[in-house]
Amino acid sequence: MENSFVVSSSPHIRDNANTRRIMLDVIIALLPASLAGVFFFGPRTLLVILVSILTCVLSEYFSRRLMKRSNTISDLSAVVTGLLLALNLPPTAPLWMVAIGAVVAVVVIKQLFGGLGQNFINPALGARVFLFISYAGHMTNWAIPGVDEVSSATPLALLKAEDTASIVFPSYKDLFLGNVGGCIGEVSAAALLLGGIYLVARRVIGPQIPLAYIGTLGLFTWVFGGSVLFNGDFLYHILSGGLILGAIYMATDYATSPMTIKGQIIMAIGCGLLTGIIRLFTNYPEGVSFAILIMNIMVPLIDRYTVPKSFGGGKAVE
Amino acid sequence: MFVKNFFRGGTTVPHSKNTAGCETVKMGVPEKVTIPMLQHIGAPCEPCVKKGDTVRVGQIIGNSNKYISSPIHSSVSGTVTDVAPMLYAGGVYVTSVEIKTDGNQEVYEGIKPPNFSNSNEFISVIRESGLVGLGGAGFPAHVKLSPPPGIKIDTLIINAAECEPYITSDYREIIENSWNVISGINIIMEVLEIDNVLIGIEDNKPEAIKEMTRVAATNDKINVIKLKSRYPQGAEKMLIYATTGRKVPPGKLPADVGVIVMNVNSVSFISEYTKTGMPLIKKRVTVDGPSVKRPSNVEALIGTPVSEVFNFCGGFGIVPKKILMGGPMMGIAQFTLNTPVLKHTNALLAFDETSAVLPQEQACIRCGRCVKACPMNLLPLYLNNNSLKEEIEELNKYHVMDCIECGSCSYVCPAKINLVQSIRLGKAQVKQAAAKGGK
Numbered sequence: 063m064e065n066s067f068v069v070s071s072s073p074h075i076r077d078n079a080n081t082r083r084i085m086l087d088v089i090i091a092l093l094p095a096s097l098a099g100v101f102f103f104g105p106r107t108l109l110v111i112l113v114s115i116l117t118c119v120l121s122e123y124f125s126r127r128l129m130k131r132s133n134t135i136s137d138l139s140a141v142v143t144g145l146l147l148a149l150n151l152p153p154t155a156p157l158w159m160v161a162i163g164a165v166v167a168v169v170v171i172k173q174l175f176g177g178l179g180q181n182f183i184n185p186a187l188g189a190r191v192f193l194f195i196s197y198a199g200h201m202t203n204w205a206i207p208g209v210d211e212v213s214s215a216t217p218l219a220l221l222k223a224e225d226t227a228s229i230v231f232p233s234y235k236d237l238f239l240g241n242v243g244g245c246i247g248e249v250s251a252a253a254l255l256l257g258g259i260y261l262v263a264r265r266v267i268g269p270q271i272p273l274a275y276i277g278t279l280g281l282f283t284w285v286f287g288g289s290v291l292f293n294g295d296f297l298y299h300i301l302s303g304g305l306i307l308g309a310i311y312m313a314t315d316y317a318t319s320p321m322t323i324k325g326q327i328i329m330a331i332g333c334g335l336l337t338g339i340i341r342l343f344t345n346y347p348e349g350v351s352f353a354i355l356i357m358n359i360m361v362p363l364i365d366r367y368t369v370p371k372s373f374g375g376g377k378a379v380e
Numbered sequence: 381m382f383v384k385n386f387f388r389g390g391t392t393v394p395h396s397k398n399t400a401g402c403e404t405v406k407m408g409v410p411e412k413v414t415i416p417m418l419q420h421i422g423a424p425c426e427p428c429v430k431k432g433d434t435v436r437v438g439q440i441i442g443n444s445n446k447y448i449s450s451p452i453h454s455s456v457s458g459t460v461t462d463v464a465p466m467l468y469a470g471g472v473y474v475t476s477v478e479i480k481t482d483g484n485q486e487v488y489e490g491i492k493p494p495n496f497s498n499s500n501e502f503i504s505v506i507r508e509s510g511l512v513g514l515g516g517a518g519f520p521a522h523v524k525l526s527p528p529p530g531i532k533i534d535t536l537i538i539n540a541a542e543c544e545p546y547i548t549s550d551y552r553e554i555i556e557n558s559w560n561v562i563s564g565i566n567i568i569m570e571v572l573e574i575d576n577v578l579i580g581i582e583d584n585k586p587e588a589i590k591e592m593t594r595v596a597a598t599n600d601k602i603n604v605i606k607l608k609s610r611y612p613q614g615a616e617k618m619l620i621y622a623t624t625g626r627k628v629p630p631g632k633l634p635a636d637v638g639v640i641v642m643n644v645n646s647v648s649f650i651s652e653y654t655k656t657g658m659p660l661i662k663k664r665v666t667v668d669g670p671s672v673k674r675p676s677n678v679e680a681l682i683g684t685p686v687s688e689v690f691n692f693c694g695g696f697g698i699v700p701k702k703i704l705m706g707g708p709m710m711g712i713a714q715f716t717l718n719t720p721v722l723k724h725t726n727a728l729l730a731f732d733e734t735s736a737v738l739p740q741e742q743a744c745i746r747c748g749r750c751v752k753a754c755p756m757n758l759l760p761l762y763l764n765n766n767s768l769k770e771e772i773e774e775l776n777k778y779h780v781m782d783c784i785e786c787g788s789c790s791y792v793c794p795a796k797i798n799l800v801q802s803i804r805l806g807k808a809q810v811k812q813a814a815a816k817g818g819k
Binding site for chain 1: 387388391393394469545617621627628629630632700701702703704706708709710711712713714715716731735736737738739742743744745746747748749751755756757758759761762777778779782785787790791792793794795796798800801804
């Protein structure tokens with residue numbers, strides 16, 4: 063017995079939190095938005111979601127096997143990526159395109175850079191932009207909610223129309239609940255907020271990134287979004303497009319956001335400004351994906367310049 | 381009075397204070413004791429006895445002329461059977477005096493209540509007592525009690541936070557000897573002319589708060605502070621901040637912000653010592669853990685083999701796989717049961733197979749929980765990365781030397797990464813680089 067003791071460096075106990083549970087919480091938080099998508103866009107939406115998740119999990123399994131690395135599909139991170147990717151696609155997305163996006167997200171963006179936690183941009187967003195550039199037609203084929211499923215413009219695309227006077231804009235209520243055109247996961251602000259509250263309550267994320275991001279964009283569009291200064295319809299901008307989905311679920315991605323609260327707020331403000339600039343001053347109606355991806359790339363830099371002072375490193379007496 | 385009651389960061393750990401209700405039981409004299417010449421932070425002592433010598437209880441058997449050191453006394457009467465280096469858990473050999481006891485516990489003739497009339501005499505008396513910080517770190521008490529010249533100490537903080545799981549050694553001292561605690565405090569207040577005493581106790585020990593408040597009512601300069609139960613509340617810097625709002629800057633000592641921090645057992649000992657003159661030769665040890673048959677609080681003589689302490693508590697119910705000296709957050713894993721109880725041993729824990737084996741490390745997901753948990757405001761994940769890459773410059777940029785090794789980061793990590801373990805390695809790398817002459 064004498065020689066059989068385990069000798070290790072302290073601490074000798076561990077909390078029961080684990081990666082899998084965190085990923086499961088994100089999946090739970092995304093369920094309301096997924097259900098809202100299926101409800102507004104019909105059962106085919108479910109197929110898009112399933113194909114995306116399945117392809118992500120299979121890509122993770124086979125790519126890691128090929129690279130002779132351990133099997134990590136049980137940590138559920140591939141499921142989260144698959145679900146997020148699907149929520150960022152239009153409900154009309156052809157299934158082959160969904161599968162290509164999933165492979166790009168998991169293999170190219172995540173595994174080739176070292177796997178979980180090592181990717182420098184958000185895999186789902188990276189794949190979405192890849193698809194957007196490669197298959198612009200399919201990626202902007204928006205179905206309007208309802209039985210007819212007529213192709214139509216998204217609320218943000220309406221703002222870019224030549225003659226805005228003759229257009230009937232959706233109401234705040236429709237925007238909030240999700241009765242508008244757009245990606246599967248971005249239509250219902252209410253469902254997204256519900257999941258966001260769950261994530262904050264479970265302490266998976268802090269509220270700082272979503273609040274700073276949405277707040278910055280609101281302020282920016284209020285100041286510059288109207289015909290004169292300080293007259294923009296900021297509520298319309300906040301409730302439209304991928305902002306809430308992006309602010310709660312994508313900008314908060316652990317691997318691609320800064321470590322300190324200060325750094326996270328800097329990143330979120332950057333996201334808000336970039337989204338506002340793209341939405342108001344460029345040809346693109348939507349800017350959330352690009353804004354977050356650009357800020358993702360800035361994260362190492364932000365982390366580098368926001369190393370906190372050690373405890374007691376400031377004033378000696380408070 | 382405004383107090384913070386808590387600090388930034390930290391984590392909630394299970395309390396597991398199973399032995400809170402266990403009154404201290406005195407253990408008998410073992411057949412043999414092994415007393416190492418280093419039981420404190422600082423210079424090791426030189427043994428002043430040799431094989432064949434007869435020693436008595438309280439006799440000095442090791443001393444050092446270095447300032448940061450503390451003399452070692454015999455805890456028994458008997459015959460020295462060996463003076464030789466012995467391997468301890470840190471991987472270091474320490475000269476140790478092995479004494480075969482005679483069971484008579486004859487007291488050394490020089491033992492008498494000490495005389496002191498000023499602070500200098502008091503401090504040399506404390507040195508002679510062999511007292512070291514009994515909270516677990518073992519820093520020589522006389523050094524703590526002598527602030528550098530020109531610094532005025534205005535507050536004495538008594539550390540009774542006891543934030544480590546399992547350990548109830550400080551708690552039992554308050555429940556069993558609260559008047560000793562107060563009288564020890566009074567001695568320090570008088571000699572060092574301190575007018576403000578704060579006793580910090582975590583709010584998971586309401587009985588201790590009640591008892592201490594009751595006895596402290598006799599002196600309005602002594603106040604009990606109820607602290608939030610949050611690990612590492614008992615860490616010196618965190619405790620000072622929680623009780624006074626003062627922050628000890630990196631690389632500075634509590635004295636630099638006008639405070640002295642003493643463990644509750646240490647002040648109680650000072651009171652005992654001034655009455656009897658008997659130096660530090662025994663210690664209350666919490667014996668607990670899933671493998672222990674009868675979790676207890678045991679008063680053991682210093683040098684008693686750990687195996688005998690466990691046997692005294694009914695031995696092992698389940699085969700132990702890990703033996704800890706100290707708590708599960710900062711305690712040191714032992715490789716043998718022959719190792720002796722030391723001056724600052726506050727707990728002996730025995731973990732079974734299921735609790736001894738730690739989970740496998742997984743990939744870091746950069747969730748930032750280690751950053752939130754770090755009470756020192758460090759970025760443990762970057763320290764971990766740079767330790768593994770031996771990036772000395774980067775380690776310094778991320779303030780590696782400010783880590784207090786509390787283990788909160790490793791505890792909360794959902795990927796089970798051994799963060800503090802590799803940060804320790806990083807600290808060693810930085811020290812080594814500095815010793816080589818680099819900056």
